[in-house]
Amino acid sequence: MMESGPLTGPVPTDGTAGATHPRSAELSGVPAKPNPASDGQIGGTFWRRFTFRRPLAALILQRLGLSVGLLFAVSLMIFGGIEALPGDFATTYLGQSATPQAVENIRKDLGLDKPWSERYLSWLGGAVQGDFGTSWASKNSVGEQIGKRLGNSLFLAFFAALISVPLAVGLGMLAVQFRNRLPDKIINVVSLAAISLPEFFIGYLLIMFFAVKYGVATFPATVYDSMSFTERLSAIALPVATLVLVVLAHMMRMTRAAILNVMSSAYVETAELKGLGMFRIIARHAAPNAVAPVINVIALNLAYLVVGVVVVEVVFVYPGMGQYMVDAVTVRDMPVVQACGLIFAAFYIFLNMAADILAIIANPRLRHPR
Amino acid sequence: MNLRSIPFSAWIGIAGIAIAIFCALFAPVIAPFGERDVVGDVWLPAGGDFLLGTDNLGRDLLSRLIYGARTTIFVALAATVLSFSLGMLLSFTAAVVGGFTDQLFSRFNDLMMAIPTLIFALVVLAVLPQHLWILILVMAVLDSTRVFRIGRAVALDVAVMEFVEAARLRGEGSLWIIFREILPNTLSPLLAEFGLRFAFSILFLSTLSFLGLGIQPPAADWGGMVKDNKDGIIFGISAALIPGAAIATLAICVNLVVDWLMKRTSSLKGGRGDA
Numbered sequence: 001m002m003e004s005g006p007l008t009g010p011v012p013t014d015g016t017a018g019a020t021h022p023r024s025a026e027l028s029g030v031p032a033k034p035n036p037a038s039d040g041q042i043g044g045t046f047w048r049r050f051t052f053r054r055p056l057a058a059l060i061l062q063r064l065g066l067s068v069g070l071l072f073a074v075s076l077m078i079f080g081g082i083e084a085l086p087g088d089f090a091t092t093y094l095g096q097s098a099t100p101q102a103v104e105n106i107r108k109d110l111g112l113d114k115p116w117s118e119r120y121l122s123w124l125g126g127a128v129q130g131d132f133g134t135s136w137a138s139k140n141s142v143g144e145q146i147g148k149r150l151g152n153s154l155f156l157a158f159f160a161a162l163i164s165v166p167l168a169v170g171l172g173m174l175a176v177q178f179r180n181r182l183p184d185k186i187i188n189v190v191s192l193a194a195i196s197l198p199e200f201f202i203g204y205l206l207i208m209f210f211a212v213k214y215g216v217a218t219f220p221a222t223v224y225d226s227m228s229f230t231e232r233l234s235a236i237a238l239p240v241a242t243l244v245l246v247v248l249a250h251m252m253r254m255t256r257a258a259i260l261n262v263m264s265s266a267y268v269e270t271a272e273l274k275g276l277g278m279f280r281i282i283a284r285h286a287a288p289n290a291v292a293p294v295i296n297v298i299a300l301n302l303a304y305l306v307v308g309v310v311v312v313e314v315v316f317v318y319p320g321m322g323q324y325m326v327d328a329v330t331v332r333d334m335p336v337v338q339a340c341g342l343i344f345a346a347f348y349i350f351l352n353m354a355a356d357i358l359a360i361i362a363n364p365r366l367r368h369p370r
Numbered sequence: 371m372n373l374r375s376i377p378f379s380a381w382i383g384i385a386g387i388a389i390a391i392f393c394a395l396f397a398p399v400i401a402p403f404g405e406r407d408v409v410g411d412v413w414l415p416a417g418g419d420f421l422l423g424t425d426n427l428g429r430d431l432l433s434r435l436i437y438g439a440r441t442t443i444f445v446a447l448a449a450t451v452l453s454f455s456l457g458m459l460l461s462f463t464a465a466v467v468g469g470f471t472d473q474l475f476s477r478f479n480d481l482m483m484a485i486p487t488l489i490f491a492l493v494v495l496a497v498l499p500q501h502l503w504i505l506i507l508v509m510a511v512l513d514s515t516r517v518f519r520i521g522r523a524v525a526l527d528v529a530v531m532e533f534v535e536a537a538r539l540r541g542e543g544s545l546w547i548i549f550r551e552i553l554p555n556t557l558s559p560l561l562a563e564f565g566l567r568f569a570f571s572i573l574f575l576s577t578l579s580f581l582g583l584g585i586q587p588p589a590a591d592w593g594g595m596v597k598d599n600k601d602g603i604i605f606g607i608s609a610a611l612i613p614g615a616a617i618a619t620l621a622i623c624v625n626l627v628v629d630w631l632m633k634r635t636s637s638l639k640g641g642r643g644d645a
Contacts, residue, residue: 070484077481078493192629196621198573200580200596201614204603212606219604307486311577315600325489326581329496341493345485352484 060357067353074345075127078338079120123338132339137331142339145324150343152223153313153320156236157305160243164305165298168248172255172294176263187252194249199308203242203315210238220317239316246308251301258293262286292362299355306347380630386623393439401433406588413599413607425609426598435616438590442617445506445585446571452510453571454564457517462548464518465525476522482515488577495583505584509574513567520563524556531555565628569621576617592617 051058126133132142175184211219221235262268263286271281310322317323321340328336376384393400402421403409408428409420416423422431464475482490490512498504528534534551542550578584579593587594592613599610 070481073481074484077485192625193618193622196569196573196625197618198576198580198593198614198621200577201611201618204596204600204610204614207603208606208608208611212604303486307488310488310492311581314581325492326583329492330582332496334496337493337496341485341489344489348486348489349484 056361059360063353063357063360067349071346071349074349075124075342076120078341078345079123080116127339127342133335135328135333135336137328137333137336142335145336146321146339146343149319149321149324152318153309153322155232156239156243156313156318156320157302157309159233159236159240160247160305161302163240164244164248164251164301167244168251168301169255169294169298171248172252172259175252175256176259179260187256191249191253194245195253197246199242199246199311200315202245203238203312206238206241207315222317223319236318239312239318242312242315243305243308246312247301247305250304251297254297254301255294258297259286259290261293262290265289292359295358295362296355299351299358303348303351303355306344306351310344377630379626383623383626383630386619387627390439390443390620390623393436394443395440397437397440401430401436403430403433405429405434405437405590407433413602413605413609422612423609425595426602431595431609431612434590434595435592435613438592438595438613439616441585441589441591442572442575442593443620445502445509445591446568446575449506449509449513449575450564450568450571452506453513453567454517454560456510457514458521458553458560459548460514461518461521462525462552463544465522465529466544466547466552472522475518479515479518482512483519487512487574491574491578492581492583495578500583500586502585505575505578509571509578513571513574517563517567521556521560524559525552528552528555562628562631565624565631569624569628572617572621572624 047058123133130143130147132146134140135142135145171187175187178184206217207219210217217238218235219238221239223232223235227235268281268285271285276285309320310326312318313320313322314326321343325337325340325344327333328340397405406429409430410424410428412424412426412428414420414424414428420430420432422435425431425434460475464472485493491508494508495505498508529547529552534547537547537551575584575591576593576596579591580597582597585591585594587598595613596610596617599607599613602609603611
């Protein structure tokens with residue numbers, strides 16, 4: 001979809017660890033494999049010894065802690081930030097012409113008369129256990145609705161990822177192989193165009209051709225409980241195709257850049273000059289170093305997919321989280337908006353964290369930040 | 371720089387942007403019908419009096435497209451300019467002052483970026499009343515987080531240069547350093563970024579309008595026009611695809627120009643320009 005694409009996703013590596021940074025100045029030059037004999041000399045707290053013996057585990061724990069902290073801050077922002085914004089829920093909910101008495105009643109009804117810190121704590125306590133309160137509009141349990149719709153959304157995102165990831169990596173490699181020649185140029189122009197297309201345009205274009213003109217696909221892509229697995233698959237064919245097209249261009253361009261970066265490095269040139277075959281260079285020298293950035297690209301794009309789902313669900317009238325959230329926003333149903341916002345943010349943060357951790361695992365140099 | 375060095379693709383981009391801006395500026399003159407006038411039957415096919423047909427209420431699609439260019443470009447441009455002013459001011463301040471201010475701004479920025487832009491916008495717009503300036507402000511603030519990140523990285527490179535140190539030793543204030551030393555030296559890479567953010571703003575605004583949270587009817591706006599006409603798709607009426615194509619074309623044109631600008635800056639710096 002739009003540019004808040006993966007290229008600019010949050011990358012909490014750049015010193016975000018400041019708050020919990022366990023590494024002191026004297027330790028910053030430790031070798032990758034600590035000498036076991038010197039263990040006895042390492043003093044300090046338990047955490048410092050742990051960082052020294054298991055730098056990888058410590059870094060992963062640190063990233064996990066950071067993500068939980070971030071999620072907590074985000075929940076505070078989604079709840080508290082909204083409180084701080086001008087406008088009163090009760091008045092917006094009832095409209096401008098409401099009598100003061102009605103406003104007062106609805107405030108009491110929705111629990112808005114309590115202080116916001118109290119409401120935040122009870123909301124967060126419930127959210128941790130999967131209870132997001134009741135919807136203002138339909139008086140149903142938000143958690144129950146989300147339970148159903150989250151599964152649908154993940155189903156959609158899963159198949160989109162299943163198709164787009166191998167395709168993007170393959171096309172990216174193809175572009176590198178034919179760098180600056182015709183296939184690369186075609187891929188480059190097409191992907192530049194694809195990045196500029198809004199999701200809903202791609203979606204309606206696909207509907208127009210495949211559902212209306214040729215009648216090979218179904219629209220709207222409604223799924224319900226009694227549907228069999230294959231029926232579901234045929235229902236989500238068009239939304240999945242849209243999501244794949246949306247995310248493919250980004251992923252492919254980033255894969256191309258990542259592989260190209262490795263292929264133009266000095267050691268690959270050395271291998272070429274040594275007279276090694278192309279296959280051997282790729283398998284032994286380039287691939288191990290390209291794995292890390294490519295995994296990173298994939299994880300970032302999956303995070304992007306989570307958000308792209310919102311628009312695609314609205315286009316295809318698919319009963320998922322995105323549609324639920326957009327509907328709730330139009331009627332200002334705050335409990336639903338907050339719950340959906342928190343869940344989307346949680347997925348986004350989690351996938352970014354996964355990208356970060358995988359990058360650390362794949363590239364040992366990142367384990368010892370300077 | 372001479373005109374010949376501009377590649378063909380960039381010329382296409384420039385031409386597309388020029389046409390769109392022309393439509394936006396002279397909308398009342400070129401549009402055959404009024405923005406909100408119901409002039410014919412619902413969803414008339416293209417041709418005859420109505421070059422592109424009519425929409426779901428019988429308004430002329432071409433006229434609305436031309437008026438829509440006005441709204442879409444104005445709002446997207448306003449949001450981009452605002453987000454750039456905000457993001458650059460904050461990022462340069464962070465880079466020049468450093469220390470606690472830098473930490474505070476950067477960590478808050480990280481927090482803002484931890485929530486996907488669209489989700490953030492949905493949550494915020496659910497609470498705020500629907501006004502045009504609020505929409506612009508929300509778009510600008512959300513977008514400024516991206517500008518901040520790039521601006522800080524670029525400004526940090528310049529802030530350690532000798533001429534900045536000389537200015538500091540001369541006793542110039544932070545504001546002088548930001549506007550007279552750092553800004554002129556970071557303008558070139560930030561120009562390409564401006565184009566990129568503008569293309570993103572167009573897409574973002576269209577998405578919000580499509581979801582019914584952007585520009586409110588009856589004002590014409592490309593994203594909103596897709597939403598208005600989307601029910602026609604099932605009957606094989608392509609009215610919704612025309613404004614969608616307009617959004618896509620404008621975004622592609624902007625991207626073509628940005629692509630050229632980026633290549634130019636990277637070749638000026640002696641980059642190999644292939645990665």
